[in-house]
Amino acid sequence: MTDAEYVNIWMRPERPARGPKPTYSRAQIAEAAIRIADAEGLEAATMRRVAAEIGAGAMSLYRYVPSRDDLVELVADRLQGEIDVSGLPSGDWRADLAHYAHEVRAMWLRHPWVATVHRSLHSYGPNQLRLIEHVMGVLDGHVSIDENLQLIALLNSYVEGAVREEISSTEEVRRSGLSEPERIARSYPRIRQVVESGDYPIFTKIVMQARRPRLSREDQFRHGLDRVLDCIATAVTTPAPVLGEEP
Amino acid sequence: MTDAEYVNIWMRPERPARGPKPTYSRAQIAEAAIRIADAEGLEAATMRRVAAEIGAGAMSLYRYVPSRDDLVELVADRLQGEIDVSGLPSGDWRADLAHYAHEVRAMWLRHPWVATVHRSLHSYGPNQLRLIEHVMGVLDGHVSIDENLQLIALLNSYVEGAVREEISSTEEVRRSGLSEPERIARSYPRIRQVVESGDYPIFTKIVMQARRPRLSREDQFRHGLDRVLDCIATAVTTPAPVLGEEP
DNA sequence: GCGAAACCGCGTACAGCGTACCCAGTGGAG
């Protein structure tokens, strides 16, 4: 009953109105979960494990968090807190968005298991709200709210997609327990099989191409990002042709 | 030992060289899992449940699939098989990519739980390969392989991001068991709380804007897609300034 | 034609998970 009263975690006050002072804090719990996830992946951050990490009994965690999903929600919001957007609407929207994109990428690379987090997009934790304010503030005034939403969504999609790709090989290494060369050596037979079947000329082309030295991951990311920002630029310079709102 | 021999599911032959003929097929298993997932979400498609669905004993599934992750791999590839790209390099690259994007969106909306699937990007199942061939074939010749990879990745990121957003509210409805109006009513207090705090002007702006009637989901998707295709167009008309490969 | 080997389907068993429930102790509100 007491938990069902609240729509989500963020509606529940951290400190109770009455009764003894809680021994632990949400921040402490989220940090512990992140520490475990960094070392062994998010699936290792079980309720018992996180409880043990902060020195609590297994079931005590449920005094702070109604379910594991909410624990993940806490973690997700804390990760968003790592993204520095403090000086964000600086006047130069392009530099601002590039900075934001690189911040997000850096966070994802620090915590590759974010790719496995399924958050509700409608929980509106404090750090999610802070991001919304700063990042959407960048284009606010230049474009309509609708366009702003769509453009930032596009940027987020690009960053997520690009970093997911970057992460996937790394994470496979972690999960399999094999080293990078071992993993490549192991996946080689399948690639060989596919290439040698002769049915996939373009895939073969990609594989052959991949042997050549390429740009660094970061340069690749920057290059794609520039493209996305160009795309956003056309929307910023050309005011929205939708209803109302002309500057 | 017998399983560890193979790099991944697709390296293992469906029919064994010796021994009795298997009673079930991979297609049958994947279909059963998809049927369950469509009805109750992917997490409901447990090994026991899928086995029961095809009329097999719980442990019999492991004769076909080394682990649940591989079952998901099977499912993921079968979902990719639902994407129709049969007539794909048609000559009109823009129409082709738009068609592909709408196909992907339609598949995601048919199976909203794909958002929770974590596939290895390097398993190279038959349908993934088929998609690569047809979709990358569209821009092949127009741009370098490197650019092709990057542009298709951008398109995929957009589609995924956009559809994820579309799905998230729908899925929340399914998970919570509440109806759409109930869910909105329940999340309303948090939104109210945030708006009334006065600390989040842009978020407030978004909320206010959201009350107005907007474009249909599909039109929104199409609009964003057009932007991405415009972005791709600049890369297609301007040949890549990278090493080699001029038409 | 005939072992032997490789496979089949499946029952049992186990560790680990999220979490419902219950308990005794605690500290602020009246």
Add this chain to the structure above:
DNA sequence: CTCCACTGGGTACGCTGTACGCGGTTTCGC
């Protein structure tokens, strides 16, 4: 000072993925 909403936490349950071993079936090598 009393009350009771709160605390931390132990026990227990149903579920999960899956290791292992069984007896029957099919195919290969001879």
